[in-house]
Amino acid sequence: VKLNKATISMLRIAEPFIAWGYPSLRTVKELVYKRGFGKFQxxxxxxxxxxxxxxxxxxRDVVCVEDIIHEIYTVGKNFQPVTNFLWPFKLNNPTGGWRKKTTHYVEGGDFGNREEKINQLLLRMI
Structure with a gap:
């Protein structure tokens, strides 16, 4: 999701139900290669x-999987068409399970803004 003032306020509303953060290039690459599907008809x-x-x-000058990863990670000029082309990612529950899914991340739980630590959670879910 492109991060701006409107999406941050929407994330704050949904925060008790989601975990979010800023993924690394490595995590985006693994997510697209392992769980990436395209939509066609x-x-x-x-x-x-x-x-x-x-x-x-x-x-739109996107010709390979690496271009898709680059557009997603950098939120480039073709971000919207690329994300519309991708099928939503289906993730598993994290290996080892959820720690405390009823409390916020800053209180030792699992939901909320994890910032860069979202990478650890995503790698357990891919």
């Missing part, structure tokens, strides 16, 4: 072939 297709990506997003 309302179907979910794996991102295994760069020609598939080039046919759909080529006019």
């Amino acid at each position: 309302r179907r979910r297709l794996p991102l295994t072939d760069n020609t598939f990506i080039e046919n759909i997003l080529g006019k």
